[in-house]
Amino acid sequence: MSAAVRENPADKYLRKERMPSIWCPGCGIGTTVNCFTRALDASGYDLEKVAVVSGIGCTGRVAGYLKLDSFHTTHGRAIPFATGLKLARPDLKVVVYSGDGDLSAIGGNHLIHAARRNADLLVVCVNNLTYGMTGGQVTPTTPQPAIASTTPYGAFEQSFNLPHLVASCGGVYVARWTAYHVRQIAKSMGEALQKKGFRFIEIIAPCPTLYLRRNKLGEGLDEMKFYQEKSVVMNGADTREVSLDFRDEIPVGKFVDIERPTLEEAMESQLSKALGAKYVPYSLPVKA
Amino acid sequence: MTTATAPAANKDAPKKEKKFRGVVTVNREHCKGCGFCVEFCPLECLDLEADYNAKGYHPPFLSQPEKCNGCDTCGLYCPDFAIYGYREKLDGSAA
Ligand SMILES: Cc1ncc(C[n+]2csc(CCOP(=O)(O)OP(=O)(O)O)c2C)c(N)n1
Ligand code: SF4
């Protein structure tokens, strides 16, 4: 019997020369990336046809660690870069991987419009409830009354319920998990990769260095145990019911899985209707 | 350095003949000692070493190799791609 040590299945998706990552011990971002590699592995996709686009932040680093064609774009602009990439290269699966601040604060307008247009993108949002990279400032997802570097007396603004935001703008696949739900994340990512249109997976993840420490909530592992204890699976739930409150139950699950024409499909159908034979569908020449 | 631990292919007659055994591979130097793998191993067969790696973290090891079934739950949890479990067919098994 051979005792050869097998390779880690994540390795072929990673730029190993950049490991270990910059992520802090107990940070949840890497766990989500691990799940993503397993989803890719199970999908059997040609890796030449998968591209990852990130914005800026600790989560934004994902684009730099994945051994795929990847774009590390400017802060908040991952979705517009990705939309352009997808329109120019309709043969690619385009995945946006970024943080809550990047996607819902500075990039919030892009998020709602890409969902409204049903841009053919999978967006993975690692929501650690803070701006990790810049020192733990309050974000649109920080629950009241959590302490952040910019809310020393506790956050007082109402936070976003991201699944509801995306669902009400028209996203066709909307799910939320926590970093504790590794198998569900991998399965959800696999399902969402297969689907067309605007797909959004929110993953609640520990930022021990800034969010947890400032709120005296312990280490990453304590937070993972908290997720285990406090998550409630609510597949198919009305997204109005899945808002997150500070230290309360965490509704998780797949909330939306519907079909409607994507941005490309809607454009093609309208323009060919209006222009008839004069319309040259531009997506076709690129498709090999 | 990467280390693999597995039980010695065994003799002490198990009740049910095992067709495979679990093997766990740890990249000690990439581990940051977060403990996710130890906590969420469904069969509780990992522990953190008392020893340190070069960065000063305690990496995990397979403390109860006979229990491990190679499910790779530890592998999925690791934020640093530093551990992975798999199944190795045992000699003499039909599979
Ligand atoms: C235009 C611009 N504004 C501000 C910044 C500073 N900045 C870098 S990362 C970041 C926040 C990232 O937060 P999030 O997207 O939640 O990612 P995390 O680090 O938490 O994973 C900010 C504000 C920047 N790089 N560019
Ligand atoms: S600062 Fe927070 S989000 Fe950034 S790597 Fe550290 S734990 Fe992760």
Ligand code: SF4
């Ligand atoms: S492979 Fe499964 S049983 Fe073995 S150590 Fe890892 S999690 Fe535990």
Ligand code: SF4
């Ligand atoms: S999950 Fe990974 S980084 Fe954390 S203790 Fe286990 S091997 Fe080390």
Ligand SMILES: [Mg+2]
């Ligand atoms: Mg964040």
